[in-house]
Amino acid sequence: MTDKLRKKKKRKKKNYLLRLLVIIAIGVGLYFLITSELFDIDSVKIKNNNYYTVEQVKDKSGIKIGENIFKLKKNEIKDKLLKDPYFANVIIKRKLPATVVVEVTERTEKAAVIYNGAYIIIDSDGMVLRKASAEPKITVIQGLTVKKAKEGKPLEVEENSILADTLRMLKSMESSDLFFKKIDISNVIIKAHIYDELICEGTPENLSQNIKNGNLETALYEMYSKGIKRGIIKVGTDNYCSFDPNVE
Structure with missing residues (x-):
């Protein structure tokens, strides 16, 4: 009875180690995948702009082509754009694998x-x-x-x-x-x-x-x-x- 319990515990340890190795392997694979060139930003789309041109909004956002899309700090970019009084609201979206969409709501000169x-x-x-x-x-x-x-x-x-x-x-x-x-x-x-x-x-x-x-x-x-x-x-x-x- 004691030998059976020992064998059972050994099998559990092996299964645990195997699952752990699988999880680590998946994690490493995901890391290399999301940091690969596949997710490097290659396009920035600007929507609803009127006062500023597309290029001006891109420059103000500071989003860089070639930067990894998952490293994009959306809140920082939003706060940066909202410092400009012409922007009433800003929404930034990731469109996988490599596109960033910036939707702006502009104030209008009255x-x-x-x-x-x-x-x-x-x-x-x-x-x-x-x-x-x-x-x-x-x-x-x-x-x-x-x-x-x-x-x-x-x-x-x-x-x-x-x-x-x-x-x-x-x-x-x-x-x-x-x-x-x-x-x-x-x-x-x-x-x-x-x-x-x-x-x-x-x-x-x-x-x-x-x-x-x-x-x-x-x-x-x-x-x-x-x-x-x-x-x-x-x-x-x-x-x-x-x-x-x-x-x-």
Whole structure:
């Protein structure tokens, strides 16, 4: 009985050692496989970019062709890209055996705030994207008292509520064909310039309402058809609009 137990224990030890050797062999094989050239990055695909080119996003990511795909530090690359204010979100995926996919969500330039002779470019949430010396081809906002403008941070102004209302008004323009060249918010009644001398006057709330219901677009279309490029459209409550051909 004792001999049988001894033989049984020996067989168990042999089986254990055999399984251990198999596991080690598989592990070594997997190591050499995943570190082989088969998994060296040979392609980086960029998706949903608009402001930056594909090559610019690749350069900013720092992903290197020839690097092993399993050594790719996705979180570090994501954090690096998110330091750029134009990126709202970044998703990085491995597509085996050798492709990396970078999906970006970009912030869009919505307005430019005049400050110290320059332009602070912001998105629809008031996030500062960059500063420019030349006037950009987006709506220019003047009349704000800027307290702090740091890239990647919300623009800080004394007239926060007016800025928020104005940005909401600009958002309401996205579904229409309207574009304001310049908005002066020096007073409670803002002046939104279609042309230099064709101006809409009203509160941001009233302008937004008349943009959403199509009243302002209809009024402007009638003026365009008549060749009118000068005057003031006064926008009030209850869908009220009036036109004054005289510009101060």
